[in-house]
Amino acid sequence: MSSLTAQQAIEAARAVAATLAKDAVERDRANAKPHAEVQLLRDAALPAILLPREVGGSGLGWDTALRVVREISAADGSIGQLLGYHYMNQDLLVWLHNPDALALWGVRSAEHQWVWGDAVDVYAPATTLVGDGSGFRMSGRKSFATGFSVADVSVVAVAEPGTGSPLLVIVESTADGVAPGGDWDNLGQRLSASGSVTFTDVAISPEQVLGTLDPARATPQGSLIAPVSQAVHSEMYLGIAQGALRTAGEYTRTVSRPFLLSGVESATADPYVLATYGRLVAAVRAVEALADDVGTHVARVNAARDGLTWDARGELAVHTSALKVVAIETVLEVTSRIFEVTGARATSNAVGLDRFWRNARTHTLHDPVVYKQREVGEHFLTGTYPPFTVYS
Incomplete structure (x- = not known):
């Protein structure tokens, strides 16, 4: 186990990102399972930074975790997604206020720097539990899961016996009957280890049952996965935009040629290139400022624990929705317009600038941004907070 300070965690993330950036294009093209990339995260002690100190974690806040996701995403959006989803899934141990699960699974997770995946799509065809002695058997299929094939453990949403409500259980990825679809x-997001997973008569013991995501039974703390997920997504988009700008900027400085009619000797002297970069840099910096503000807000709300109110939770949901709106608009603009300031040769597969747009375009469709716009507008006009769903 290794406990990190906030600054150490961010520096470790930057070091991992530098390693990932070296062969990001080649790894994206190869589309292999990201086992080596996940090991980099473990070696840097990043998976356990959110876990409480009493179970062996670093006890850091979500403001730090979100910054770490941003740093990793700038080099590789897929690995940023894996790590961000890991933090959300792992923190369900705290959000669902299950001390026994935290003591059992948290200690193991911290000790071995486990990475957590998920198959929590409650709208997918039901995965069911049936009684089996003192435990259960789980069967079914999820059409979408993240990280399952490279994670140590994963959180799965199943239909609760008797009610059909979404119940979360913890599944070890090597358990008998677990089969990622590959x-x-x-x-885009080709290295996020996503895809389907099938469960066939998987044994589930009582200590693997984590809690419920049923909105009718949720507490403010237990519902935090929804707004925090929006913050995680936004940090991924921000990181991708930052990475796209850095990569394009280096190409413009070293490779791009001035246009024939520009009348200048280098691309970096072209006033239209400069103005375009200025627009994109300004937009990214604005998102950075809002993201830092949201990160502080998430950490403050998360620290309230059982004292969190629905109104305070609602304020966070509106804040993260606003961030997601501008993060999506910015990342899609940046990853598209960088080609205008790098030139036709920058479309070469060897350069790989397309990976930023492909990653952004793929994940920004996770849930329609127009619904986030509506939530922000409705709160502005009427004061209404978004209701708790797995998306808000």
Whole structure:
């Protein structure tokens, strides 16, 4: 086990990101399972930074975890997604206020720097539990999961016996009857270890049952996964935009040629190139400022624990929705317009600038941003907070 300070965690993330950036293009093209990338995270002691000190973690806040996700995403959006989802899944041990689960699974997770995946899509065809002595058997299929094939443990949403409500259980990825589909073949986020997973008569003991995501039974603290997930997504988008700008900027400085009619001797002297970069840099810096503010807000709300109110939780949901709106707009603009300031040769597969847009375009479709716009607008006009769903 290794306990990190906030600054050490951010510096470790930057070091990992530097390593990931060296062969990001090649790894994206290869589309292999990211076992080596996950090991980099473990070696840097990043998986356990959110776990409380009493179970062996670093006890850091979500403001630090979000910054770490941003740093990793700047080099590789897929690995940023894996790590961000890991933090959310792991922190369910705290959010669902299950001290026994935290003591059992948290200690193991901190000791071995476990990485957590998930299959928590409550809208997918039901995965069910049936009684089996003192425990259960789980069967079914999830069409979408993240990290399952490279994670140590994963959180799975199942239909609660008797009620059908979404119940969360912890599953070790090597358990008998667990079969990742290996069918993730999408435009971007190619190394996020996503895709389907099938469960066939998987044994579930009582200590693997974590808690419920049923909105009718949720507490403000137990519902934090929804607004925090929006913050995680936004940090991924911000990191991708930062990485795209850095990569494009270096290309413009070293490779791009001035246009024939520009009348200047280098691309870095072209006033239109300078103005375009200025617009993109300004937009990214604005998102950075809002993201830092949201990170502080998430950490403060998370620290309230059982004292958190629904109104305070609602304020966070509106704040993270606002961040997501501008983060999506910015990352899509940046990752598209960088080609205008790098030139036609920058479309070469060897350069790999397209990976930033592909990653951003793929994940920004996670849930429609127009619903986040509506939530922010409705709160502005009427004071209404978004209701708790797995998306808000």
